Amino acid sequence: MAKGDKKKKKKEVIELTPEERFVQLQTLKRATRCLLVDEDIYRIYVRLVKDFAELGELGKETPFEGCEECAALSEECAALAEEWKKKLPEERKVESRTVTTTVRQQEQSGQQKKGKSKWVLLGIAILVIAVIVCYNVPATRYQIAGLAGKTGFDEMALDSYKKLGDYRDSKEQIVYLEQKNMQKTKLGSVIAFGKADWIVLDRQDGKALLAKYMGDNKHPFHEKKEDITWEKCSLRTYLNGEFLDEMFSEEERAVIAETKVSNQNNPEFGTDGGNDTTDRVFLLNETEYEKYRNKLKDKSKTMRLRTPGKDATATTYVSALKEVVAYGFPVDENGACIRPMIWVETE
Numbered sequence: 001m002a003k004g005d006k007k008k009k010k011k012e013v014i015e016l017t018p019e020e021r022f023v024q025l026q027t028l029k030r031a032t033r034c035l036l037v038d039e040d041i042y043r044i045y046v047r048l049v050k051d052f053a054e055l056g057e058l059g060k061e062t063p064f065e066g067c068e069e070c071a072a073l074s075e076e077c078a079a080l081a082e083e084w085k086k087k088l089p090e091e092r093k094v095e096s097r098t099v100t101t102t103v104r105q106q107e108q109s110g111q112q113k114k115g116k117s118k119w120v121l122l123g124i125a126i127l128v129i130a131v132i133v134c135y136n137v138p139a140t141r142y143q144i145a146g147l148a149g150k151t152g153f154d155e156m157a158l159d160s161y162k163k164l165g166d167y168r169d170s171k172e173q174i175v176y177l178e179q180k181n182m183q184k185t186k187l188g189s190v191i192a193f194g195k196a197d198w199i200v201l202d203r204q205d206g207k208a209l210l211a212k213y214m215g216d217n218k219h220p221f222h223e224k225k226e227d228i229t230w231e232k233c234s235l236r237t238y239l240n241g242e243f244l245d246e247m248f249s250e251e252e253r254a255v256i257a258e259t260k261v262s263n264q265n266n267p268e269f270g271t272d273g274g275n276d277t278t279d280r281v282f283l284l285n286e287t288e289y290e291k292y293r294n295k296l297k298d299k300s301k302t303m304r305l306r307t308p309g310k311d312a313t314a315t316t317y318v319s320a321l322k323e324v325v326a327y328g329f330p331v332d333e334n335g336a337c338i339r340p341m342i343w344v345e346t347e
Contacts, residue, residue, distance in 0.1 A: 215337030227312035229274025
């Protein structure tokens with residue numbers, strides 16, 4: 001295949017608004033205070049002369065907050081560049097000449113390729129400084145989060161996107177990173193999803209089964225003592241309503257799958273389990289518990305199951321010895337903890 005036939009992969013570019021670009025340039029200007037190399041400071045001011053001027057011209061057509069300051073900032077940077085040029089060694093002064101000439105040469109000559117590696121290294125330094133100096137600027141934090149995600153620092157990226165809240169597509173990026181974590185983490189490990197930590201129990205057909213890490217002793221299976229099944233209990237209503245809304249963002253709820261829940265009879269006493277249901281949040285039954293008990297480890301102790309007990313006023317549960325107690329625990333009492341389960345789409 002000829003070289004000309006090869007298609008170059010386009011780099012993903014984050015498009016900034018004029019306001020965000022203005023904040024970015026101001027941040028870069030402030031960051032020069034942290035640099036130690038005179039030549040680097042000089043080069044930044046030269047670059048800012050051009051960038052502020054271009055942004056000011058753009059503001060004449062499409063006004064934005066700060067556009068009227070661009071011309072003055074460009075002139076200020078030009079004066080600062082001339083001051084820092086005086087501090088350069090004589091041989092570097094000859095190369096730099098005047099600010100205007102230097103900018104024109106960068107635009108018209110073929111020296112851009114020669115200086116590329118220099119700007120890459122300088123860009124890394126500025127990125128580090130930006131984290132320290134202006135991490136609270138949303139546009140900068142957004143870019144840092146994106147860079148962290150692309151270079152494998154998923155935890156840093158996730159933390160940054162969470163602090164950004166509704167900024168741009170931060171919530172979608174949070175879900176993407178959470179799903180990515182579900183795909184790669186070892187089964188039995190703990191991950192963050194929504195407002196809680198979850199144990200990854202299984203992966204099937206592009207979905208991951210999660211069990212809430214911390215149990216809940218505040219909600220009984222049902223609000224009063226009576227014959228009840230999973231289909232009709234108040235806990236099912238709470239988990240698939242209020243719990244979902246409080247625990248997850250709209251974007252996170254969108255990837256929690258609807259699951260067909262089989263409500264088996266009590267295997268020892270034959271108590272009717274009721275109709276099967278379709279839920280997004282559910283409890284394990286006896287069969288499912290036996291399948292995942294090793295991955296739940298100590299978190300399975302005193303855990304309520306959705307399988308009915310000796311009669312329909314109780315459900316089976318897992319004792320402190322990690323054994324299923326078939327006669328059950330009263331539906332209206334809180335002694336056996338609730339451990340919600342969810343299947344989450346990861347692809």
